[in-house]
Each structure stands twice: as C-alpha cells, then as structure tokens.
Amino acid sequence: MIIHFSIIGSLLILLALSHVVFPWFFNWQEELKRLSLINRQIMTIHTFFIAFVVFLLGLLCLSSGEDLINTVLGRRVCLGMGIFWAIRLFIQFFGYSSILWRGKRFETMMHLIFTVLFAYMSVVFLLAGL
Structure with missing residues (x-):
C-alpha cells in the first residue's frame, strides 16, 4: 500500500x-x-x-505514508481523502458537461486521465481508511 x-x-x-x-x-x-x-x-x-x-x-x-496507513488519525485522514476524491470523481461526470470534452481529442484524453486518477485515489484512500 x-x-x-x-x-x-x-x-x-x-x-x-x-x-x-x-x-x-x-x-x-x-x-x-x-x-x-x-x-x-x-x-x-x-x-x-x-x-x-x-x-x-x-x-x-x-x-x-506509513502514518496514514498505520495510525487511527492517519486512517481517518485517508477516509476523508477517499470521500473527497470519490466526490470529485462523481463531479467529473455530473458537474462538467460532456460537451466540453466529447468529440475533442485532447479534452477527451484529459477527461479519461483525470477519471482514472480520481478513481485510483478514491480506491486507495478508501481502502486505507476502512
């Protein structure tokens, strides 16, 4: 981890x-x-x-990183960051119009990169926090 x-x-x-x-x-x-x-x-x-x-x-x-994983406070911080990035992932789809990226090569690539990044951080922090 x-x-x-x-x-x-x-x-x-x-x-x-x-x-x-x-x-x-x-x-x-x-x-x-x-x-x-x-x-x-x-x-x-x-x-x-x-x-x-x-x-x-x-x-x-x-x-x-060790403190975030191995202490009660660290796990609480991770849980908070996991919730934060999960909400940010949700906003990636429902806060921004797809008109901004759909059919545009660079914008679509950025949308996908940030989707993966926010999903990755959500999973790691939530796993560490729970």
Missing part, C-alpha cells in the same frame, strides 16, 4: 504544479475580464489555494 501513497503523492504534486499554466491555457486574461473584480480575485486566489492544498496532500502522502 505504501507504494500507492508514493505514486499518489507524486501525482498530486504534479497536479498542483499544473495549476501554474491554468491562466495561460484557459485564457484567463481575456476570460476573467468579464467578471467583477471580486469574482476575478476569487477565481485566482481559490485556484492558488486549491493547488497549494493539493501540493500539501502530495507531500503528506510522500512523507507520511
């Missing part, structure tokens, strides 16, 4: 770092101009903190 925590930790750090390209990739300079100042700042600040928390979760998995 510890190898899965190392893999997930590395993947979470990569996911967090990928947020750096969001403003460029999603053309936020133009897209966010349409929003009010508060909404624009919420988008950018929340994106930063989401990425930061994902990064810290990655570090936690890399540095404390």
